[in-house]
Amino acid sequence: MTAIAVRRPALRRPDVSLRALRVWQRNRDVYLRLWKSELVWPLVEPLVTLFALGVGLGGLVDLGSGQSYIEFIAPGLLAVWPMWSASAECGWGSFFRMENQRTYDAIVATPVSIEDVITGEILWGATRALISSTYILVVISAWGLVDSPLAVLVLPLAVLPGVMFASISLSYTSVAWSISSLNYFFAVFITPMFWLGGVFFPLERLPEWAQRVAWWLPATHAVDVYRGLTSGNLEWSHLGDVAWILVAGVIFYNIAVLSMRRRLVK
Amino acid sequence: MSEIIRARDLVKRYGTFTAVDGISFSMRPGECFGFLGPNGAGKTTTIRMITCVSPVTAGELTVAGMDVRREPRRIKAILGVVPQENNLDPDLSVRQNLRVYGRYFDLPPRVVEERIDESLALFQLSDRQNDRIASLSSGMRRRLTIARGLINAPKILVLDEPTTGLDPQARHLVWQKLRYLRSQGVTMPITTHYMEEAAHLCDRIVIMHQGKIIAEGTPLELVERFVGRQVVEVHVGEGERGPLLDRLAAAEGLTAEEVEDIIYVYVRAENGFDAAALKLDAAKVVYRQANLEDVFLRLTGRGLQE
Numbered sequence: 001m002t003a004i005a006v007r008r009p010a011l012r013r014p015d016v017s018l019r020a021l022r023v024w025q026r027n028r029d030v031y032l033r034l035w036k037s038e039l040v041w042p043l044v045e046p047l048v049t050l051f052a053l054g055v056g057l058g059g060l061v062d063l064g065s066g067q068s069y070i071e072f073i074a075p076g077l078l079a080v081w082p083m084w085s086a087s088a089e090c091g092w093g094s095f096f097r098m099e100n101q102r103t104y105d106a107i108v109a110t111p112v113s114i115e116d117v118i119t120g121e122i123l124w125g126a127t128r129a130l131i132s133s134t135y136i137l138v139v140i141s142a143w144g145l146v147d148s149p150l151a152v153l154v155l156p157l158a159v160l161p162g163v164m165f166a167s168i169s170l171s172y173t174s175v176a177w178s179i180s181s182l183n184y185f186f187a188v189f190i191t192p193m194f195w196l197g198g199v200f201f202p203l204e205r206l207p208e209w210a211q212r213v214a215w216w217l218p219a220t221h222a223v224d225v226y227r228g229l230t231s232g233n234l235e236w237s238h239l240g241d242v243a244w245i246l247v248a249g250v251i252f253y254n255i256a257v258l259s260m261r262r263r264l265v266k
Numbered sequence: 267m268s269e270i271i272r273a274r275d276l277v278k279r280y281g282t283f284t285a286v287d288g289i290s291f292s293m294r295p296g297e298c299f300g301f302l303g304p305n306g307a308g309k310t311t312t313i314r315m316i317t318c319v320s321p322v323t324a325g326e327l328t329v330a331g332m333d334v335r336r337e338p339r340r341i342k343a344i345l346g347v348v349p350q351e352n353n354l355d356p357d358l359s360v361r362q363n364l365r366v367y368g369r370y371f372d373l374p375p376r377v378v379e380e381r382i383d384e385s386l387a388l389f390q391l392s393d394r395q396n397d398r399i400a401s402l403s404s405g406m407r408r409r410l411t412i413a414r415g416l417i418n419a420p421k422i423l424v425l426d427e428p429t430t431g432l433d434p435q436a437r438h439l440v441w442q443k444l445r446y447l448r449s450q451g452v453t454m455p456i457t458t459h460y461m462e463e464a465a466h467l468c469d470r471i472v473i474m475h476q477g478k479i480i481a482e483g484t485p486l487e488l489v490e491r492f493v494g495r496q497v498v499e500v501h502v503g504e505g506e507r508g509p510l511l512d513r514l515a516a517a518e519g520l521t522a523e524e525v526e527d528i529i530y531v532y533v534r535a536e537n538g539f540d541a542a543a544l545k546l547d548a549a550k551v552v553y554r555q556a557n558l559e560d561v562f563l564r565l566t567g568r569g570l571q572e
Contacts, residue, residue, distance in 0.1 A: 030358060033359075110371055
């Protein structure tokens with residue numbers, strides 16, 4: 001009798017195909033059906049924040065560099081709102097699809113693999129980030145807060161942090177046991193990055209140790225690059241930021257795939 | 267091909283727990299093949315291995331000649347799956363649900379649209395095609411889930427408890443559709459708790475218990491083999507039970523089983539039960555046809571399976 005070698009699923013190579021796009025299309029179709037309610041939050045919140053912090057608080061702030069406060073925070077917001085969009089989509093959105101709607105179960109019964117599902121989810125999260133980036137870029141350009149035509153490059157580039165944040169978020173979702181346990185991720189990780197990632201004040205204001213911690217936060221690098229692009233002051237260090245985002249994206253994409261497979265393939 | 271699904275010594279373990287313990291079976295094309303058993307018997311696990319969503323621990327499992335380990339995508343392309351829980355997309359309309367599902371199979375949009383029209387008509391959902399899922403009754407959702415499973419014109423339609431939770435009208439409508447599909451040559455592995463459903467739909471049945479197959483055959487064969495033709499339920503007081511059981515044990519062609527306050531007597535031969543000869547008061551005796559439920563309870567025990 002010949003023994004049949006059974007490979008452990010955890011060691012199997014990820015089985016990703018173009019069918020991931022079918023999952024992306026599914027999410028797009030749902031988004032287009034619900035677009036009104038989906039859009040309210042991302043449309044209103046940036047305007048309110050720019051007005052409150054940029055115009056209101058900004059009047060009291062002198063950065064000493066001649067730059068107005070609203071000009072300072074605009075590129076930062078351009079980086080962190082898409083972070084929120086991608087993270088929320090692959091956090092609450094994905095968890096809800098996976099556990100409450102059992103959408104993943106329905107999809108993997110077809111020739112779409114679980115790896116395709118995860119890839120499609122991340123691509124959709126990145127798309128949400130891109131939609132959000134486009135909107136905010138239009139708003140801050142119209143507001144006259146963009147100094148360089150290089151800012152247009154934010155759009156193709158936005159996919160990279162989009163994939164990274166979607167992958168990080170889905171990695172956490174893959175070990176979340178309930179929808180409320182996602183609060184830990186958003187409270188302890190995403191919200192601090194929003195406030196401390198160099199959006200609202202220059203990181204040099206923080207003590208040395210905090211600056212070193214900030215280097216490890218993904219948002220910091222996205223904020224850096226976007227500042228360079230919107231102001232037109234590009235430096236070699238920005239390439240380092242892009243590389244950081246790329247590497248983190250690849251690492252967390254793989255973590256999301258492996259960890260989700262561990263959770264779902266039983 | 268004489269067998270479309272074939273399992274040999276199939277095993278599924280979760281850690282130290284063995285959910286499926288070395289089962290073998292084979293399904294012929296066009297057959298409706300029932301997996302019966304109490305909760306936890308391993309039915310759904312078996313189905314999940316057939317549909318390539320749960321990895322096989324050991325043994326052999328092929329679908330249309332393909333190994334589930336090696337060719338899950340090709341197998342899933344010829345399968346339709348109707349899961350136990352409805353997992354329709356609640357945010358999409360009836361028609362969109364089918365369209366989105368068709369895309370997962372990479373089917374050309376024109377083919378999908380044609381099939382959707384046919385399916386909606388067959389399952390009596392045409393006038394609800396633009397409605398939201400939330401507005402459908404549970405029977406309609408079930409029909410839609412079956413329609414969705416048929417979008418790729420599958421050779422095999424896998425049904426996991428297709429009528430659980432439906433009212434009798436809705437259940438009969440689903441049965442009618444499934445009988446139609448069977449007449450169209452679709453192979454249907456099906457799990458169910460409902461013996462009536464199994465007797466109604468299945469050409470052959472396996473009864474599973476604690477991960478093993480403990481009986482196999484057509485519904486009629488199983489009833490004849492394990493129960494006989496007739497069941498007599500005798501309601502007698504505690505004092506009379508002992509002597510009656512002795513008399514029954516001495517009688518030819520009868521098997522008796524005492525369950526709480528009822529004695530079930532399984533009768534092999536036609537007119538094989540003579541109440542007068544057993545000195546029984548006719549008012550305490552209920553005669554009925556033996557059915558699959560008797561087989562099921564005899565083989566898997568009457569204890570609560572939780």
